[in-house]
Amino acid sequence: MLSEGAKREIGALRARYPVAQSALLPALLRVQEELGWVPPEAMAEVGRLLDLPVEVVAEVASFYSLIFTEPVGRHVVQVCTNVSCLLSGAEAVRERVERELGVRAGQTTPDRRVTLLAVECLAACDQAPCMLVDERRYGPLTPEAAARLVRELD
Amino acid sequence: MPEPVLLRHVREPDQADIHGYERRGGYTGLRRALRELSPEQVTDLVDRAQLRGRGGAGFPTGRKWKFVPKDAPVKYLVVNADEGEPGTFKDRTLLEGDPHLLVEGIALAAYANGVRTAYVYMRREFYQARRQLEKAIAQAYERGYLGQGILGTDFSLDVYVHPGAGAYIAGEETALLESLEGKRAMPRLKPPYFPAVMGLYNKPTVLNNVETLCCVPWIIREGPEWWLEQGPPQLYSVSGHVNSPQVVEAPLGTTARELIERAGGMRGGRRVKAFYPGGTSSRPLPARHLDVPLRHEELAKLGSMLGSAAVIVMDETTDMVKVIARVCEFYREESCGKCTPCREGTVWVTQILDRILHGRGRPEDLDLLASLARNMTGTCFCPLGESVPPSLRAGLEDFRDEFEAYIRAAREPVQMPVRLHLGAPAPGG
Known part of the structure; x- marks a missing residue:
């Protein structure tokens, strides 16, 4: 294999x-x-x-959250939801990305394009609210900018 | 304000390259140590600089190094680059901007402790930091700062980067060692055996944080007196409701008021309600403590701690119940499940906070939270579960009115008495 x-x-x-x-x-x-x-x-x-x-x-x-023991999408988007991001609008970012993808955090789009994860502090609070798209970090994000980033993923 | 030390070159575009690093004085500390100093003298300089660990526990680094048995044939150096304490981002900043500073610090610590193999345990999400550090390590090998017979001496050192895979608990030093051994990241019991005596593969192991090791080249290069005159330099990660969240380098003991100023002041000119001085594991402090020097001793007196020096600032519009509930959820998610008070306590606490937030709080819930906080203190292998009570205590003592307002506004007051017994079914949400 x-x-x-x-x-x-x-x-x-x-x-x-x-x-x-x-x-x-x-x-x-x-x-x-x-x-x-x-x-x-x-x-x-x-x-x-x-x-x-x-x-x-x-x-x-099975202990580690970033070892995926179930299939994930072609892209993994990790939205930080911890305190510094929360204070800077992370909830709105997360909700907007969920709406854009039509899935809730923890789920994968039906076309297997994106898996969305709500994660803990990414150690990038200078870029709050922030998220990781695969290996790249983005922030500070508006909900619209976050939606655009996930929309553009192939 | 003294010129920054740890962040001095972090924004130079070529600092991550060995030529840029060397041009700005890089590796002179290592050259000096290998030419002029015995391993014991290096440890002694670090000791005299009064360097304390920057990962959270604040243990004196020189003393830690002196615990390592001199005559052990195999010893390890493990670098904790698993920066995960909410609000902390200074190690990532150093790794991305000045990775050779860490490499030089690793080489010096290895020399001081007679270590030939070092592992850098780095959280998986640090993709950029990992690329920078691996490039720096490769360059350091090429230039003879790592590998066999470093700079023509008989000192040899190999350094490897080891990825974590998403577990906050792996930042706890004994859990980190378990994880590095390829197991679940569950803490070991200590005492009796501390990593300095029995660490990785049960061999003596020096475990230091990234920032801690980044201080060492400067101490060796310029001397402990100079280091202390600079403050000593301390990195504070300032985030939350400030205009420019950033890592601020300031003398140890700077106040939150000054740090907020350095981070561009408060957003919208609003007033401070509270701040976490040392990450979410520290007790958050109300605004009346804005002028307290953020130093180990003063913060301990307030029942808080310097921790990782992550200052999370919250303005007057902040819902403290919501913040504290989010913090407790974090520890629930990250509890490894080994010790009952942490595994169960974090679930109970978050269920209670959740029902308070959703208008189903009960008047007796506040006493129940206080009781849970007591039972989660001093009852576990590691400090994770114990990181919940400081936020709860602050909530119940300094922001009690906010909790009471939620409970008063509860739509359907529930009359059922709730009393806490260990082993009783968890309170329904």
Whole structure:
């Protein structure tokens, strides 16, 4: 299920640590870069690569909010809802983005274009209210600017 | 106002490049240490600079380093770049703008502690910071500041960036170590074993915050006396209802009033109602404390703390019930679930606050919140659950009228008596 390149990279990650299990989170993130999420078959494969029982892989994967154990959209939008953003209008941003996408936070658009997440502090309160669109951070946002950003995603 | 130190070059466009960093005096601290100073002398300079950890706990850095056993064959340095305390963004600012400052700090800390392997645990959302730091690390290897036989000495060091994956609790130092070992980020019990003695892979481990390590090159370059004369420099993340939220570098002990001024004053010229002095884990203070020096000792006297020095400013229009409810929800979401008072307490507290906000509050709810705050204090492995009571106490003591107004306005007062027993079913929302 994983490409040869991903397997090689996971092998290289393993060499960074004296204990193979340390490479688990980076390996799961590498899988996610390739597949968008971490399906059960990929957990088994990571387990084989790192000599870990699949239960251990699943136990760890399910703990972290940014390891997706269910399919997500082509883009992941993370709207900050913590205090500094809240004080600067994050609720309006979130509501506007929800309306634009027609889904609530925590859901994926039916066409699998965007997964919307309401998240905790992104450590960018100088840009409040802010959000991450995949790997890029935007802020300070008006509700309209946020809606435009998600509208333009392909 | 002294010239900034930690932020001095952070806006220079080429500072993240090794040539820019070197041109502005970068790596002279490391050169000096490797040429002139023993590891013990480096630790001693840090100690004399009275540097205290900038992650939240404020523990003296030099003392922390002295706990590390000298003769241990394998030791690790772990950098906490998991900046997640709400309102805090100074580590990200340093990482994005001046990543070599951290690399030099890592090399100095590793030299002082006899460490050969360092891991930087960085939260996943720091994509830009990670790119900057990885580039800086690669350049430092090329120039011989990292790797084998650094600057022709027998000191060697490897540095790796390790990604987190979305868990605030991983910022707690023992949870971070668990996560770095590839496990769920659940805190370890301490005492008896602190990371300095038994940390990563049960080996002695130096754990420092990004900003803490960024102070070290300056201390070694210019000396502890100079460092103290500069304030000592402290980064305050100022956000909320100010005109220009930003990281403000100011002498340790600057007041919130001055910091608000530095951040462009209050939006719309409105008045301050309250402010968190050290992230949402600290007790928020009402405006009458605007002139208190934001320093460990003074804030402790007020039942608050400097924490990560994240100053979140709220103006007179702020609904404190709503803010406090949001803060408590945050801890509920981020509780790892290991300790019962935190796992259950955060759920109870948020249910009660939610019903107060939605017009279903009961007069006895305020006593119930006070009781929960007591039961969540000192009963858990780590400080996460204990981060809820400071906000609750402030709410019940300094902003009680706002809570009472919600309860008075409750549309359908519920007469059912509620008494808290541990183990009783959670109060219905």
